[in-house]
Amino acid sequence: MTSTYDSRTHDLEHSLVARGDLWRVEASTASSTSGNDNSSLFLVQLGPVLFVRDTTLLLPVHLSKQHLLWYGYDRKNGMHSLCPAMWSKHRRWLLMSMLCLNPLACSFVDLQFPNGQFTYVSGEGLTTSAFLPICGGLLQAQGQYPGEMRFSFSFKNKWGTRITPMVQWPDKSFTLSFSQAIAWQRSGIMMRPTIQFSLCPTLGGSSPGMRAELIHSLREDLNLICGCAATSHPSAFLSISFGRSKWNGNVGKTGIVVRADTPLSNVGRPSFSIQLNNAIEF
Known part of the structure; x- marks a missing residue:
């Protein structure tokens, strides 16, 4: 559980995450004095069935050791979708996506691998968090496109000083x-x-x-x-x-x-x- 309060903007944020082998609960809420930035999220997973708030249902259609296919229905927007997922034999990488069927469009793609993660959300862009060990240091790319992107290379010299040149774009x-x-x-x-x-x-x-x-x-x-x-x-x-x-x-x-x-x-x-x-x- 995490709670944060900012006295300057009077913003208040709460989040809760609890999970077990066959269940998961996530909830978060954020509020501000302006009243324009209030948001909340509630998610419950019971075995293979996933409920997001009270409007979205995900139901497994196909299950195997390395493939999974969900059927999704958004009651609020009347939207049907398919959500395939694939992962490697030793689960070193994972690919998930959401394909809307009416109209046909790709609304979500998430790729996780040992050196980072790429997430695409329709209307928001691509979020990147990736790193690569190279030349005795660590090359990193973090941020969102379109939006703020940060590229850095961190290494430590023989005196123990960590030096990190960083470029921020745009x-x-x-x-x-x-x-x-x-x-x-x-x-x-x-x-x-x-x-x-x-x-x-x-x-x-x-x-x-x-x-x-x-x-x-x-x-x-x-x-x-x-x-x-x-x-x-x-x-x-x-x-x-x-x-x-x-x-x-x-x-x-x-x-x-x-x-x-x-x-x-x-x-x-x-x-x-x-x-x-x-x-x-x-």
Whole structure:
């Protein structure tokens, strides 16, 4: 379960995911004070039958070890569709799609493979999340087309400095990120960094300038993060995470992240955000 509240925009988001061997439940809702961005999703899966909200039904027509065909019916729009799925013998890749029969059109394609995922949704475009180990580093492509795309190559030199050149399109900006671990601490048989510093100069685009961040891991479940941005709108932030968070690899059952942002031109008017993280496994 995840809940997020933003004091500046008063946006509130909740999400819940629970799953077992033969069932799955997903629910999410987002609301804002403007009332124009309210959205919700509810999905229930019982064995091979899938219900999305109360309008869509997916029923299996053909099942085998490597192929699957669903029949879909959208009661709200009166739309019939076929949803084929195929996967490799060892499930290293998976292809799913949705073909509308009235009128004939492809509304959804999802391709998952060991090095990433491509998802196409009619009317929204192509979403990409792919990586490739090459030349001792990691080449990545993330984003949505049409929309914001980000291409980066990350590698670490002999001094332990992680260098990540990144190009963002169509923003037409170039970022060169430097991340260095300053202090280390033994955790069992492994050494983990306790103080990390990063510097990210950005050229071109809508927000050129310099960003700096310092992360201090007081304990495995307690992290202090502070940083500043010398861009067109200079700002600074301070964040504290306790328990489950991305800074400790989402280890633990519960966690909280508290963050304060303030523009440097008016330090007396900060904004605050609180994020609650929870994981329940069945």
